[in-house]
Structures are given as C-alpha cells and as structure tokens.
Amino acid sequence: MRRSTRVSSDLKADRSLSRRTALASLGAAALTPAWAARAALPAPPSVVSTPARQWGPMAPPSAIPDPDIIVLDPSFKDLLFPNANLELVWRGGGWLEGPAWSTEGRFLLLSDTVRSQQYRYIFDDAPNADPARGPDTGIVSIFRKESFNANGNTFDTEGRLVTCEHGLRRVIRWEHDGSCRVLADSYQGRHLNSPNDVVASPDGAIWFTDPAYGDTTAEGHPDADGPANPRKALRPFIGNEVTSEHGGLQRQADHTFRWDPRSGTIEAVLSQDQAPGPNGLCFSPDAKTLYVISSGKAPGQQGPAGDRKIRAFDMSSGRPANGRIFTDFTLDGQSLIPDGMRADVFGNLWCGASGPLGLCGVFIYNPAGRMIGRLRLPVGCSNLTFGGEKRDTLFACCGTSLFSLTTSTQGAGFS
Known part of the structure; x- marks a missing residue:
C-alpha cells in the first residue's frame, strides 16, 4: 500500500501567495534530497479531505481508495491503479513548470521559471534507503544553473531536449x-514574446505556443518599449546582462508556431483569433487532433484574450483546421484556469487546473470532452506529464511542489 504525503505550511500558503512572494519566502536555500526537505518543516492537515488528510512521509496511510481521487464516470476507474495514493514527492522550487520525462536518461526534467533554473528529479530506489523517506522518493539536483527563465520542455523524436526560454x-x-x-x-x-509550451509531432516538427505570460520581471522580462511595459517604467535589462542584447523588444500578437525540421523555419499555424492566449498544447495519440489551451489575459494583451477554454483542431495535411471548443473548463459553475496538459494512450486529456481550494488540481477528460474524473490537490497545478520506467506515473507541477500518482494508463508518445 502506498503511503500518503504531507503538505507543509508554505505549500498551504501557495493558495494565496503570488509567484514572487512564494519565491521570496523560500529564499535561496540549496536543493536537498526530497525526504529531508519534506521532513524538516511542519505540516498542517488538509482542509480539503474529510477526515482531514495528512501529507508527508511519516503521515498515516491515506484511505484506499484515495478520497482526493474523484471518479465522475465509471470509465475513469480503468485508468487508476486501485492501491495508489496521490503523493507529494518533492517541495522546494520557486514556480515549477514544463515537466518532461527522459526515457533514455530515466529522469524527470523540471523548469523553475522564477529562479531561472532547471532541475533533474531522479528516483531513489536503493534497497537500503532510510524507510522514513517513504516510497518513490527521489533526489533533485540542478540540471541547468541558468536557464533564462525556461518554461516548457519536451524531448523530440531523437531524444534531444527542446526548451522554451522566456528570458x-x-x-x-x-x-x-x-x-x-x-x-x-x-x-x-x-x-x-515568451515561448511557453512545446511538443514534438511524429514528423519531427516542433510545435510551440508564444503568449506573453513570461513578459514580466518575475518570469522573464517585460518589453523595453511596448504593450507589456506601456509606461516604460520597468527596466527589462536589470538582473541579466544577456537580455540587454535583445533591446527594443516589443510584444507582438499571440501565435501557435510549427518549426519545420527540413527548412528550419517557423510557421504561424494558429493566429490569436483562432487560439487566443495559447498556453499548453498536445496531440492525440494518433496525432490526428491538436489540443490548445487558452489561459487568461497576458501582459499587454491586445485583441482576443485568453478565455480559459481548451480548443481542439483536426490535423489536415499536417496543419490544424476546424477549430472548436473542446471544454469550457468549468466545475461547479466556476471557471478554472487551465495551463498544461498531456494525453494518455487512450486519448484522455489530463489537464492542470488552478482555482479555488477544493476545485483545483487535475481534470481528466475523455476524447469526447466529458470530464470523467479529477485529482483534488491542495494547490493549483500548472503543468504535468507522464513518466517513470513504464510511463505510467503522472507528475504534476504545483507551485513550489511536485506531486505524483501511479496510474493504470500510460502517457501518449507524442504528448
């Protein structure tokens, strides 16, 4: 039976802290093994579950089935491993994004947009490991000391790392x-603007979104003279001399782009009118459908703004067509904020959701756009991916923390 994990006081505060405030409260402490980071801080009970849930390696086992794994349709049960619990596997980031699993290296890559670093999470399955560390704990180390506010990551069809850099x-x-x-x-x-999420398609092309969510002092830098800095009061080149090479930056319209592996050029495959405020994106397992998330309004937004919906497009001759609303991303009458998503091998979408406590976490939709289940987490989820040796472990980036869940499905190859 899997052991549950425990949320610390600063994780609970993630519900109300801004990204910058969360970073300041954490300071510049060195990264530590996952078990040490979790065990060193007190952890209040969850206010979500009934009875109140404890998170942490020394907490009593959670109930089976997990009360925060909510089945809305019987088909969702087929995707779940009955004995698995949601687990907090690491805490200590600034704002985690862009999880990507390296099949060859067998590690999880994470971006920390506000600390401008990338991390590598490696499972620690040593047989003599300290039992207090709990199951499936791992070691986090710095993968890239300066990432220029990296966000989305993916590994292409040849196993090469592709990264979006806000800075x-x-x-x-x-x-x-x-x-x-x-x-x-x-x-x-x-x-x-600030390339956000990125995926590879079966033909070797690289697809990425380019909103302006990272055109801020916390996650990149604002315009030198443009819509993301209309009063010209913010000085974008303070703190990183490299960005001074990019003077005169001005926000442009949002696009979803395709990089062609043969010509080496990019093509705007979706305009701001077709996919406003584009953020997360992924393909269906057969690559016949492209999904694009529209998040909220970005800095300096002009024209159609993000509407918190997920759109689906048919892939016709290698390009998206016939755009439509896949889901309006509402729950209990409230419009939540979608961010990143991944598809499993059955075509279900697993989507990060931010919003009120009790509603935020991960939403799961079947290919018809019906919500079949959700994972209730104590803080909103920005992005997620499937990983592990069998690609059956869901990893969810949630503010300063990384959660996981062992499933009975697997991540699709091109998501």
Whole structure:
C-alpha cells in the first residue's frame, strides 16, 4: 500500500501567495534530497479531505481508495491503479513548470521559471534507503544553473531536449554533441514574446505556443518599449546582462508556431483569433487532433484574450483546421484556469487546473470532452506529464511542489 504525503505550511500558503512572494519566502536555500526537505518543516492537515488528510512521509496511510481521487464516470476507474495514493514527492522550487520525462536518461526534467533554473528529479530506489523517506522518493539536483527563465520542455523524436526560454524569448534544442541550437527567436522580423509550451509531432516538427505570460520581471522580462511595459517604467535589462542584447523588444500578437525540421523555419499555424492566449498544447495519440489551451489575459494583451477554454483542431495535411471548443473548463459553475496538459494512450486529456481550494488540481477528460474524473490537490497545478520506467506515473507541477500518482494508463508518445 502506498503511503500518503504531507503538505507543509508554505505549500498551504501557495493558495494565496503570488509567484514572487512564494519565491521570496523560500529564499535561496540549496536543493536537498526530497525526504529531508519534506521532513524538516511542519505540516498542517488538509482542509480539503474529510477526515482531514495528512501529507508527508511519516503521515498515516491515506484511505484506499484515495478520497482526493474523484471518479465522475465509471470509465475513469480503468485508468487508476486501485492501491495508489496521490503523493507529494518533492517541495522546494520557486514556480515549477514544463515537466518532461527522459526515457533514455530515466529522469524527470523540471523548469523553475522564477529562479531561472532547471532541475533533474531522479528516483531513489536503493534497497537500503532510510524507510522514513517513504516510497518513490527521489533526489533533485540542478540540471541547468541558468536557464533564462525556461518554461516548457519536451524531448523530440531523437531524444534531444527542446526548451522554451522566456528570458531570451526563444526556443532551443540541445544536440547530441552538447551544442545548443536556436530553433526560433523571431517571427517576421520581430522577437518572440515568451515561448511557453512545446511538443514534438511524429514528423519531427516542433510545435510551440508564444503568449506573453513570461513578459514580466518575475518570469522573464517585460518589453523595453511596448504593450507589456506601456509606461516604460520597468527596466527589462536589470538582473541579466544577456537580455540587454535583445533591446527594443516589443510584444507582438499571440501565435501557435510549427518549426519545420527540413527548412528550419517557423510557421504561424494558429493566429490569436483562432487560439487566443495559447498556453499548453498536445496531440492525440494518433496525432490526428491538436489540443490548445487558452489561459487568461497576458501582459499587454491586445485583441482576443485568453478565455480559459481548451480548443481542439483536426490535423489536415499536417496543419490544424476546424477549430472548436473542446471544454469550457468549468466545475461547479466556476471557471478554472487551465495551463498544461498531456494525453494518455487512450486519448484522455489530463489537464492542470488552478482555482479555488477544493476545485483545483487535475481534470481528466475523455476524447469526447466529458470530464470523467479529477485529482483534488491542495494547490493549483500548472503543468504535468507522464513518466517513470513504464510511463505510467503522472507528475504534476504545483507551485513550489511536485506531486505524483501511479496510474493504470500510460502517457501518449507524442504528448
């Protein structure tokens, strides 16, 4: 039986803290093994579950089935491992984003947008490990000391890491020889906004969204002279001399882009009118449908703004067409905020949701757009992915923390 984990006081505070405040409260403490970070701080009971739930390696086992795994349709039970509990596996980030599983390296890559670093989470399955650390705990180390406010990540069809960088407003790829290649940093002669999420398609193309959610001092830098800094009061080049090379930055319209592996050029496959405020994106397992999340209004938003909905597009001759609303992302009459998502091998969408306590967490939709289940978490979820050796473990980035759940499904290959 899996042991539950415990949320600390600063995790509980994530519900009301801004990203910048959360970062300031955590300070610049060095990363530590997951068990030490969790065990060192007190943990209040959850106010979500009844009876009140404890999270932490020393907490009593949670009930089976987990009270925070909520089945809304019988089909959701087929995706669940009956003995699994939601677990808090690591806490200590600033604002976690862009989880991506390296099948070859067998590690989870994470971006910390506000600390401008990337982390590597590695399972620690040593047989003589301290039992107080609990099951499935791991070690977190710095993967990239300066990531230029990296956000979304993916591994392409050849296993190369592709990353979106807010700070330098570009999409890069790390080659097998260790060199870095810039895939995209401008469109029609203008710098990109803040590339957000990225996925690879079966034909080797790279798809990414380019809203302006990262055009802020906390997660990148604002415009030098443009809509994301209309009064010109913010100085975008303070704190990182490298960004000074990108002077005169101005926000442009939102786009969803496709990078072509043959020509090395990018194409705007969806306009702001077709997918306003684009954020997370993924393909269905057969790559015949593209899903794009529309989040809230971004800095300097002009024209159609994000409406907190998920759109679906048919892939026609390699390009999206026939756009439609897949879900309005509401629960109990409240409009929650979608961010990132991934598809499983059966075509279900697992979507991060932020909003009021008790409603936020992860929403699961079947291919017809019906919510079949949800994972109730003590803080909103920004992004998620499937990983583990069998690709059956869901990892969810939630503010400063990383949660996991062992499932009876697997992540789709092109999500």
